[in-house]
Amino acid sequence: MSVTAEMDDLAIRPVNRQDGVTLWRQIVGQIQGDIASGTCKPGTRLPTEAELSARFGVNRHTVRRALEELSRDGLVRVEQGRGSFVAEDVLDYNVEARTRFSEWIRRHNKEPSGIIRQLREISADRRVADGLGLRNGSRVVLLERLGFADDRPVSLARHYFPSTRLKGLFQALRVMPRITDALRMVGVDDYLRLQTRVTARLPTQSEAELLRMARNRPVLVTENINVDRAGAIVEFASGCYPTPRVQIVFEP
Numbered sequence: 560m561s562v563t564a565e566m567d568d569l570a571i572r573p574v575n576r577q578d579g580v581t582l583w584r585q586i587v588g589q590i591q592g593d594i595a596s597g598t599c600k601p602g603t604r605l606p607t608e609a610e611l612s613a614r615f616g617v618n619r620h621t622v623r624r625a626l627e628e629l630s631r632d633g634l635v636r637v638e639q640g641r642g643s644f645v646a647e648d649v650l651d652y653n654v655e656a657r658t659r660f661s662e663w664i665r666r667h668n669k670e671p672s673g674i675i676r677q678l679r680e681i682s683a684d685r686r687v688a689d690g691l692g693l694r695n696g697s698r699v700v701l702l703e704r705l706g707f708a709d710d711r712p713v714s715l716a717r718h719y720f721p722s723t724r725l726k727g728l729f730q731a732l733r734v735m736p737r738i739t740d741a742l743r744m745v746g747v748d749d750y751l752r753l754q755t756r757v758t759a760r761l762p763t764q765s766e767a768e769l770l771r772m773a774r775n776r777p778v779l780v781t782e783n784i785n786v787d788r789a790g791a792i793v794e795f796a797s798g799c800y801p802t803p804r805v806q807i808v809f810e811p
Contacts, residue, residue, distance in 0.1 A: 586625035638771035690795030
C-alpha cells in the first residue's frame with residue numbers, strides 16, 4: 560500500500576485550537592479513534608511527521624509529541640529509519656522444555672525466517688564459559704542470528720556451543736544453519752531447556768536498528784542453558800526481544 564493510500568485511510572482533520580485540549584492530545588485522540596475503529600489496520604505505516612503536520616495544521620514538534628505518546632501506550636511502534644506503524648498483536652513466547660524458534664513463530668500463523676549475522680569460533684568470556692560449564696577462554700562456536708516473523712524482526716540471538724564437546728558442529732552449522740538439524744548431525748538427537756533467566760534493558764543503537772524499534776523502548780533479554788538427554792550442556796544462548804512485539808510467558 561502506498562503512503563498516499565495509507566494517509567487517505569486516516570480520518571485526519573485539522574485540530575481545534577479553541578476547545579481547551581492541547582493540540583497533541585487532539586492528534587492522539589484522532590489516531591486512537593482510527594485504530595479502534597479499524598480504519599488504521601495493524602501494520603499500517605503512518606504518514607511522515609511532515610505529512611501529518613500539514614494534514615493537522617500544526618508544527619512537527621506537536622506531531623512528534625503525539626506519536627511519542629501513542630508509542631508509550633503501545634498503539635504505535637517506531638522503526639528506526641522506516642517510520643511509524645500501527646502496532647500489531649504481541650507474540651507470546653512460551654518458555655517450555657523444547658522451545659524452538661520456527662515452531663514458536665508458526666504457532667502464531669506466521670512464517671519464520673532468519674539472517675545469519677556471524678558464525679565463527681571464539682574464546683569464551685567468563686559469562687559464556689560459566690553458562691557452558693567450561694574454563695574461561697575455552698573455544699566455543701558462536702552463531703548469531705536475526706529472526707523474523709513474516710517480515711518483522713522479533714529476535715536477535717547469540718548461540719554458543721562447546722567446540723571440543725561437539726566436534727564438527729561448526730562445519731555442520733555452515734551447511735545446516737537450523738540448530739536442531741546441525742546438532743543432530745553431531746549426535747545430539749534432542750536437547751531440553753535447563754534454565755532461563757530474563758532481564759530487561761534499553762537496546763543498544765545497533766540492536767534498535769536491527770530490531771527496527773525505538774531506543775526508548777526496552778528489550779527483553781533471555782539467557783538459556785540447554786542440555787542433552789544425558790544432562791550435558793550443549794548450548795548457552797542469549798536472546799534479545801523487542802517488547803513492542805514479544806512478551807515472554809512462563810507456565811507450570
